[in-house]
Amino acid sequence: MRGIYTPVTKIRRQVFAEIAKFGYEGGDYSVIEELPYKIIPGQTPSYRDSIFVERAIVGERLRLAMGFDLRNVEEHAPISKGIEENAVDQKQFNLPLVNVIPFACNACDETAFFVTDNCQGCLAHPCVAVCPVSAVSMEGGRSVIDKDKCIKCGRCQDACPYSAIIKRERPCAAACGVDAIESDELGRAKINYDKCVSCGQCLVNCPFAAIADKSQIFQLSRALSTQRKKVVAEIAPSFVGQFGPLATPEKVIAALKELGFCDVYEVASGADLCAINEAEEFLKEVPKELSFMGTSCCPAWSMLAKKHFPDVKDHLSMTLTPMVLTARIIKREHPDAQVAFIGPCAAKKLEAHRKSVRSDVDYVITFEELMGMFAARNIDFGALETEPQQEQVKVTAQGRGFAAGGGVAQAVMNVIKETHPEKEFLVDYAHGLKDCRKLLTLAKAGKRDGYLLEGMACPGGCVGGAGTLQPIHKATASVQKFAGEAPQNATENEYAKLGIKE
Amino acid sequence: MRQKVKVTICACSNCMNTGASEIAHAIENLSEIEGLLHEGQEIQIVTKRFAEQAPHSDICPVIAVEDKVFERATAAQITTAIIEILKEEV
Numbered sequence: 001m002r003g004i005y006t007p008v009t010k011i012r013r014q015v016f017a018e019i020a021k022f023g024y025e026g027g028d029y030s031v032i033e034e035l036p037y038k039i040i041p042g043q044t045p046s047y048r049d050s051i052f053v054e055r056a057i058v059g060e061r062l063r064l065a066m067g068f069d070l071r072n073v074e075e076h077a078p079i080s081k082g083i084e085e086n087a088v089d090q091k092q093f094n095l096p097l098v099n100v101i102p103f104a105c106n107a108c109d110e111t112a113f114f115v116t117d118n119c120q121g122c123l124a125h126p127c128v129a130v131c132p133v134s135a136v137s138m139e140g141g142r143s144v145i146d147k148d149k150c151i152k153c154g155r156c157q158d159a160c161p162y163s164a165i166i167k168r169e170r171p172c173a174a175a176c177g178v179d180a181i182e183s184d185e186l187g188r189a190k191i192n193y194d195k196c197v198s199c200g201q202c203l204v205n206c207p208f209a210a211i212a213d214k215s216q217i218f219q220l221s222r223a224l225s226t227q228r229k230k231v232v233a234e235i236a237p238s239f240v241g242q243f244g245p246l247a248t249p250e251k252v253i254a255a256l257k258e259l260g261f262c263d264v265y266e267v268a269s270g271a272d273l274c275a276i277n278e279a280e281e282f283l284k285e286v287p288k289e290l291s292f293m294g295t296s297c298c299p300a301w302s303m304l305a306k307k308h309f310p311d312v313k314d315h316l317s318m319t320l321t322p323m324v325l326t327a328r329i330i331k332r333e334h335p336d337a338q339v340a341f342i343g344p345c346a347a348k349k350l351e352a353h354r355k356s357v358r359s360d361v362d363y364v365i366t367f368e369e370l371m372g373m374f375a376a377r378n379i380d381f382g383a384l385e386t387e388p389q390q391e392q393v394k395v396t397a398q399g400r401g402f403a404a405g406g407g408v409a410q411a412v413m414n415v416i417k418e419t420h421p422e423k424e425f426l427v428d429y430a431h432g433l434k435d436c437r438k439l440l441t442l443a444k445a446g447k448r449d450g451y452l453l454e455g456m457a458c459p460g461g462c463v464g465g466a467g468t469l470q471p472i473h474k475a476t477a478s479v480q481k482f483a484g485e486a487p488q489n490a491t492e493n494e495y496a497k498l499g500i501k502e
Numbered sequence: 503m504r505q506k507v508k509v510t511i512c513a514c515s516n517c518m519n520t521g522a523s524e525i526a527h528a529i530e531n532l533s534e535i536e537g538l539l540h541e542g543q544e545i546q547i548v549t550k551r552f553a554e555q556a557p558h559s560d561i562c563p564v565i566a567v568e569d570k571v572f573e574r575a576t577a578a579q580i581t582t583a584i585i586e587i588l589k590e591e592v
Contacts, residue, residue, distance in 0.1 A: 003524055003527045004524055004527075004528075004577075005520075005521030005524035005525070005576075005577065009521070009524075010520070010521070013519050013520070017519060243515070243518060244513045244515075244518040244522065244523050244549070245511075245513050245526075245549040246513040246549055246550075246551070247513075247518075255515075371515070371518065371519050372519065374515035374518075374519070375515045375516045375518075375519035375520075375559075377515075378514075378515065378516065378557060378559065379514075379515040380514050380515065380551055381513060381514065381515065381551075382513065382514065382550060382551035383551060469523065470523065471527060474527070
């Protein structure tokens with residue numbers, strides 16, 4: 001539902017803005033108990049049976065936005081439970097990242113086909129003829145589906161000339177590319193964390209706002225407010241165009257400084273290094289050591305390989321991700337600073353939680369969460385003064401192009417073409433977890449030998465991440481335009497040649 | 503019929519956070535609805551900060567269709583207003 005402002009969007013963004021404001025202002029923690037009344041005012045419910053349930057759900061969302069665990073619904077606890085330990089200016093994070101708020105879930109039916117009133121009881125009734133298990137019959141002048149026999153192949157739906165047969169799916173389950181959405185004993189959605197790769201697409205697609213991920217905006221806002229330590233922002237290439245028409249890249253950088261960040265780096269610089277390293281790795285490993293190589297930068301794609309395709313998990317590049325490479329550049333230049341990654345991605349929060357990355361990246365927030373911080377601080381993009389950005393690291397069109405589907409493989413390919421023009425190889429892409437699964441299935445079967453494979457868990461690549469604000473096609477166009485303004489190609493990146501790789 | 507409608511959208515962070523950007527998409531999408539706009543008709547979208555409304559976090563998003571200012575605007579409200587103006591005889 002990207003690009004459509006719904007009550008779900010409204011509540012989610014209000015929660016982020018209020019928590020960011022609370023983080024900046026600090027003060028009496030009991031104020032948090034009043035926020036559900038501010039976000040859901042009045043005496044009558046708008047969307048559910050009871051206004052008390054609506055406020056209780058907002059209470060859980062507020063907790064998740066502060067990085068806390070959900071409360072146990074069977075025990076009394078204030079929203080602020082645990083706030084003393086967590087109201088600090090450093091990251092607080094416990095698994096799981098993505099959570100279903102059980103009493104917000106509509107307990108939607110699992111996938112099923114239904115015959116609607118559009119059925120005309122036609123003479124042809126092709127729905128009956130095409131069903132391979134005789135689950136469809138004509139009763140009382142209309143088509144009927146026997147749910148016990150139905151194998152959900154959808155042939156009846158395709159054959160109906162009146163579009164009278166519909167498929168109803170749980171939106172969260174339909175969006176999940178790894179079948180991680182199951183049901184609890186009350187029929188409500190439950191995430192199987194053994195399967196989940198934390199891409200966040202379920203939370204984007206739940207129309208009841210029953211799924212949310214934990215945020216770090218509270219602790220980040222505290223850090224920016226106290227200024228106990230300097231905080232440097234690293235912003236992912238898909239940021240362009242996310243914050244509205246007045247928020248040009250220069251204005252976004254100025255706005256980040258207004259929020260309290262001492263400096264801002266484009267993650268595109270780390271993306272350039274990533275492309276160079278992956279190209280070297282590909283040339284060295286494929287086909288001698290590895291039959292194919294997958295890119296490394298999408299954490300949900302990497303997790304998909306580890307959890308669902310363990311036989312080929314070692315075929316993914318070992319190169320550090322652009323987030324980590326950029327963080328290391330920053331920590332080298334600002335050794336005392338904390339680093340906040342700002343991007344489109346929910347799964348990056350988990351990547352930053354890995355033991356090997358914790359010391360590099362201190363906070364991860366999404367564009368949507370950043371928008372809440374901008375709103376909390378009343379940032380006025382129109383009035384912001386921009387100054388010429390000091391160029392910390394030169395970035396290339398390819399580095400900026402990582403954000404759109406196909407961009408990573410293109411960047412690696414360009415490096416190889418530049419350095420080893422004689423090298424012949426093939427490239428394949430997959431965007432969206434379902435397609436990523438298909439691609440890895442083919443690769444595992446030996447049908448992608450010699451290939452460089454780009455996998456992106458979100459539709460359209462990072463521009464379709466769970467934490468983005470703009471429709472994918474618009475975001476892609478903005479990324480491509482901004483990439484076109486970058487001056488160099490990857491192998492001319494002087495900074496990369498000057499030793500950052502070391 | 504009117505040939506042009508001017509829509510002014512406040513692009514401050516509070517308006518963007520409360521749906522101004524999505525309303526802009528809804529307006530842009532009007533041209534894709536077959537038969538809705540007649541040949542030569544144009545919807546001009548202008549983005550700016552509504553300085554006279556500052557600060558206005560409690561009435562966001564603020565959007566004007568020609569001279570009429572909508573507070574707490576919704577996509578349906580704005581697109582309906584645009585279509586009504588485009589139908590006006592001049």
